[in-house]
Amino acid sequence: MELDSRFVVNTPNVIHDTIDGVSVIINLASGRYYSLQNTATEIWSLVEAGLPAHKVVQRMSDRYDAADTDMRQVVQGFLEQLLQEGLVRVHDADGVLERRVPDAPVGELTAMPRAPFAVPMLEIYRDLEDLLLLDPIHEVGEEGWPVAKPAGSDPD
Numbered sequence: 001m002e003l004d005s006r007f008v009v010n011t012p013n014v015i016h017d018t019i020d021g022v023s024v025i026i027n028l029a030s031g032r033y034y035s036l037q038n039t040a041t042e043i044w045s046l047v048e049a050g051l052p053a054h055k056v057v058q059r060m061s062d063r064y065d066a067a068d069t070d071m072r073q074v075v076q077g078f079l080e081q082l083l084q085e086g087l088v089r090v091h092d093a094d095g096v097l098e099r100r101v102p103d104a105p106v107g108e109l110t111a112m113p114r115a116p117f118a119v120p121m122l123e124i125y126r127d128l129e130d131l132l133l134l135d136p137i138h139e140v141g142e143e144g145w146p147v148a149k150p151a152g153s154d155p156d
Helices: 039-048 053-063 068-084 106-111 129-133
Strands: 006-009 014-019 022-027 032-037 088-091 123-125
Touching (some): 039 053, 039 068
Antiparallel strands (some): 032 123
16 A cells, blocks of 8 residues: 555445544445444544545644654554455545645644554444345345235235
8 A cells, every 4th residue: 555545435335424433334245334433533534534645644643642653554554454344445536635624723733742642443343244235125026125915815
């Protein structure tokens, strides 16, 4: 993975939402769902905003206390994990505009000590794979779904 790579959420197969700092992601193609917290949620939001990998590394380095090489390796590893799970894909289009991610005021970055860095974790859940892969809306005959049985027919 190149540091100038830009990733996008792998829609329409991936849906996600972030509530109270926890991101929940569902891969409809694999049936797996995921949970992100803390630094993982921050990285996800920066990727979702369209920042290239090197800017994600820079943002995280500005905010957290970790050596630049360590931060680069950790962020790259996390992005590769998102890529392997099919949650994001590399976006090659030139001229893609990044969505604005608010900067911290300049004085705030220098006045406040950087927070300790926690390695981002992608929590993977496989317990509902079979259920999430069921698609009764699309796996039907010409009659559609649901189909009522004719009156007087055997219920089995």
